[in-house]
Amino acid sequence: MLHNPTSGNLSATVAHRVLQLAARHDLPIVEDDTYGDYHPGHAHRLAALDGLDRVIYVGSFSKTLSANLRVGFLAARPDLVRTFTDVKLFTSVGSSEFAERLIHDMLIEGHYRKTIERLRGRLAQAMDDGLELLDRAGFRPFAEPNGGMFVWAARPDHDPVELARDAAGNGIVLAPGNLFRPQLQATPYLRFNVAYLGDPRIGRFLKAL
Template identity: 45%
Template structure:
């Protein structure tokens, strides 16, 4: 953001999207415009309209294993996105932090584009440890040079120990073996989470190709924020949809992290929270009354 944006620039985000994108952009005083996200990628008609009306500088997205929906960008949508980006002078940041969770990689905007106007970023914090702050950037050579200068100016270096650990794991094959095991565990957790959510009456928005997240709609038009509030009474933290939606249009949706859904505890708490939310709605109590 520091390299590509000036205060007041407009940035396009998916709706829903990773909530920290919104916080980061507000900290940089950027203007946010959101585009509805579908199981195949952003709504292209709305995307084109936003480009024409708002002339954004940047689009930030997860093209594979999208956070929070788990969706993966379809190749025809990717080609159209890049055509529109070229026509309107739009730059794209492709946050590929979940790339290694895929057993069969999906096409990437950066690959289709040849790094002309796409910056691809990734990290090992999801696959190894959040404590390892090590990632990578693929972009035009002149942008890489500028990013290195910016990195040195703002942090005087990098986390060398973490980088050395990652390098060793990559070159000796440990990382690849770890990923094989991790993907298998997540695939089992994904299947079990989807089955349990369906039995609880939730609608699965799309079945992800892999990764961590399931995006699901609560039954009976229940308010996800209300359900999440009641789940806290059972010491279970749930992620209501509007946290991820700049337009607050995901009121009845929730994101579930399958790695945190092992065993019955989350689903038992979810069932009790939905029952409590239904009772509160029947009594006419508002969410504010319950706080």
């Protein structure tokens, strides 16, 4: 859920269709739910619908707490978990014990839940303000985001790559949509992070377009 870069979510119909296709072709699915805790309500997770039969569910705390806390987790069938555990031991031995203990304590003492609730509120306000700013600047979102931190938006009369280049000249980093496509194919969209749209420099840059 809260797909990067679009902030889109799976509908129940699409989720069931994906699982049906995976079963038909005997394919595993890796569900990357890194931003899922930012979702404000109920959402359809493939892992829950599948019962962890062929879905490998992956989560992380580096996008919700701190990029310095390189701690993640996965849920999968027991045989797959054993395989992944062996791979981890062979490739990286272990993660930071300090970071793991910090996450553990935050989870069992309820601090993580409270932190996420505060972040959701702040992001919701930033999303409202960011969408208003983008609308005034002539950008149209691909879809109305339901939570999260990203807006996938386009302004038809501007090339996103050129726009990102002009922004870089003003000390502003924007992400043109082609960076999120496998062959860097052209697209009219850019990804905006609402956590940074409150920066006055971005507001001035967009107003000047």
